[in-house]
Amino acid sequence: MSEKPRSATTKDRLVAAAYELFEERGFDATTAEDIARRAGVGRTTFFRAFGSKDDVIFPEHDLLLGRIDERLAAATPA
Template sequence: MTAPNRAGRPRASSRETLAEAACELFFERGYDATSIADITQRAGVSRSSFFNYFASKSDVLWSGLDARITEGTDALAALGKDGDAEAVRAILRGIVHDFAPDPLALALRNRSAMGLDEELVRDTGVRQVRLASAISDAAKAAGMGAIHADIVGAAHAAALFSSLRAWAEQGAGSGALESTLDGALRGIDELGWK
């Protein structure tokens, strides 16, 4: 005998169900006032199910972009001495390619309403430094001096994160993030890749 279907949220412990529950609660209560227990209760899953998908409450917002950044930093490290501006920019475009509206885009657009202002500044900074360092390392491996490589790395990483924020604030579904990134990259062309 099968159990009857119950009305309400399905019991599936999918990443999307947890992210949806978290975003609802961030809107209702604010980020700081929402616990992991609140999220799992709203999603109808166990605490251990949450940790199958996310390491922390913050990861609910960042996990999609984090996976892309990891792929990007791996690709940057593989460039070696053949790295150049176009190869780096192609990797950055790959990070944002087909980036769809997700919990991070929702959080960036609604950061004050969700109580995320401080959290997003801190978490963006960590990821921006990680990406800048990987770009700088790729530039140094290609023969660029350390100071110039650090500046180029920081500028390119800032272009990506600034583009992501601007795209989300405009309404993430209104255009391609790649176009916004391309505009930001044109703004740093004077730095050169020498």
């Protein structure tokens, strides 16, 4: 018995739409509204999932920077 494929989440659809549009038009020429429209959702839904277009590309940017800071603070000169 095979499992039913999981449908894409709204966030997955937004990421896919964003990357398609970035490839077609470039990052600067793509708006959050363009991404939402391509994903079949409203602009508000885009901003609930992501704070900005940058967050689509680097969704855990702040978390990653925090971990890097912690690691560097704990590092020894050697």
